[in-house]
Amino acid sequence: MQASIEKNLSQYSLKSKSSRGRVYKEPKHKIRTEFQRDRERIIHTTAFRRLEYKTQVFVNHEGDHYRTRLTHTIEVAQIARAIARSLNINEDLTEAIALAHDLGHTPFGHAGQDALNICMKSDGGFEHNIQSLRIVDKLEKRYASFPGLNLCFETREGILKKCPKKLAKELGEVGNRFINGKAPSLEAQVTNIADEIAYNNHDIDDGVRSKKISLEKLETLEIFKIQKNDILNKYPKIKKSLLLGELIKSTINLLIIDLIENTLKSIKTNRVENSEDVKNFKKLLVDFSPEIKKDSVQLKRFLNKNLYQHKDVKKMTNQANKIISELFSAYDSDINLLPTDYIKHNEKSLNGRQKRRKIADFISGMTDRYAINEHKKLYK
Ligand code: MG
Numbered sequence: 001m002q003a004s005i006e007k008n009l010s011q012y013s014l015k016s017k018s019s020r021g022r023v024y025k026e027p028k029h030k031i032r033t034e035f036q037r038d039r040e041r042i043i044h045t046t047a048f049r050r051l052e053y054k055t056q057v058f059v060n061h062e063g064d065h066y067r068t069r070l071t072h073t074i075e076v077a078q079i080a081r082a083i084a085r086s087l088n089i090n091e092d093l094t095e096a097i098a099l100a101h102d103l104g105h106t107p108f109g110h111a112g113q114d115a116l117n118i119c120m121k122s123d124g125g126f127e128h129n130i131q132s133l134r135i136v137d138k139l140e141k142r143y144a145s146f147p148g149l150n151l152c153f154e155t156r157e158g159i160l161k162k163c164p165k166k167l168a169k170e171l172g173e174v175g176n177r178f179i180n181g182k183a184p185s186l187e188a189q190v191t192n193i194a195d196e197i198a199y200n201n202h203d204i205d206d207g208v209r210s211k212k213i214s215l216e217k218l219e220t221l222e223i224f225k226i227q228k229n230d231i232l233n234k235y236p237k238i239k240k241s242l243l244l245g246e247l248i249k250s251t252i253n254l255l256i257i258d259l260i261e262n263t264l265k266s267i268k269t270n271r272v273e274n275s276e277d278v279k280n281f282k283k284l285l286v287d288f289s290p291e292i293k294k295d296s297v298q299l300k301r302f303l304n305k306n307l308y309q310h311k312d313v314k315k316m317t318n319q320a321n322k323i324i325s326e327l328f329s330a331y332d333s334d335i336n337l338l339p340t341d342y343i344k345h346n347e348k349s350l351n352g353r354q355k356r357r358k359i360a361d362f363i364s365g366m367t368d369r370y371a372i373n374e375h376k377k378l379y380k
Contacts, residue, residue: 009090012089012278019152020173035154042096045140054070054105055368062210063210073101076191076198077095079194093185097158100132100155102128103132106324112364116363116364118325120356126360130167136148153174154187157184161188183284197255200296201251205244207303213306227250228247259287266285327363328360335350335358
């Protein structure tokens with residue numbers, strides 16, 4: 001059954017039947033492929049449910065219609081699946097990586113991560129992507145036979161998007177790619193670009209709807225100017241609110257189509273025939289054409305200047321900094337402030353470094369509102 005589900009996939013895709021397997025051996029499932037099981041395990045985690053109350057750009061209480069870390073993740077999975085299906089690579093694996101890619105995010109988005117990274121500076125630092133792997137490997141506790149989710153090697157390797165060499169050595173086999181300079185699988189590459197397509201577009205959408213970016217200002221970007229003219233030719237009397245929706249829709253479409261065409265061309269010209277060729281290829285195969293890549297870089301710069309550095313967003317950044325660093329210093333000076341069921345088994349045997357990692361795990365797992373309430377309790 002499993003083999004028949006994946007039998008028509010391209011030669012350069014990854015298949016469950018040739019997976020390097022799981023750390024703890026498990027019997028095969030009757031009907032589901034290994035990567036399907038991975039995807040489903042991720043959806044059932046506590047970390048996945050918490051994404052609903054974690055910041056993408058806007059803190060959860062700022063409005064009900066802005067993206068949260070959860071809706072961002074679902075949009076990434078949707079875009080990644082569309083691309084994977086079209087490239088005829090493994091959609092289940094792609095989706096599993098997409099659904100897990102932000103599990104390790106702290107409360108308050110990148111501001112929270114930066115603050116926690118500073119707190120952990122002398123103890124190995126903190127990075128959300130590495131934390132996502134730590135969650136699926138160790139921190140989720142649901143299964144009797146193993147810690148974490150016991151995911152397949154390919155899913156774990158795909159989740160680990162970046163990793164310094166020093167840490168890669170400590171991670172064992174899953175970190176080897178960074179030591180040997182190998183490229184990620186096509187499924188992982190697709191997820192990384194789908195992440196970029198998703199946030200660039202939904203942050204524009206949220207930025208305009210929050211009135212931090214004007215529609216007029218968007219036109220300074222070539223990609224939106226061209227799309228807008230096309231939409232106005234088709235719907236000369238279109239309402240402003242619908243214009244934004246149409247702009248986002250057509251831009252996502254343009255980016256996805258360009259990415260698929262350019263990637264297929266690149267696979268063909270470079271004679272990539274199997275998944276080993278993908279890994280040994282020195283560059284990323286999944287990429288935009290040079291022209292669209294320029295647009296995508298411009299879009300990122302535009303968002304950085306007009307949204308991420310906006311004074312209201314910066315205010316949240318400063319607040320997040322304060323909450324995270326003060327929570328950290330409170331727990332660091334008295335570990336017993338952490339919930340007893342979280343520390344009861346081994347708090348006495350922990351050295352300073354292990355204790356601070358445990359604190360970082362706890363803080364990064366918080367939702368925005370939990371962090372705010374916890375901070376209020378400790379600093380009233
Ligand atoms: Mg993301």
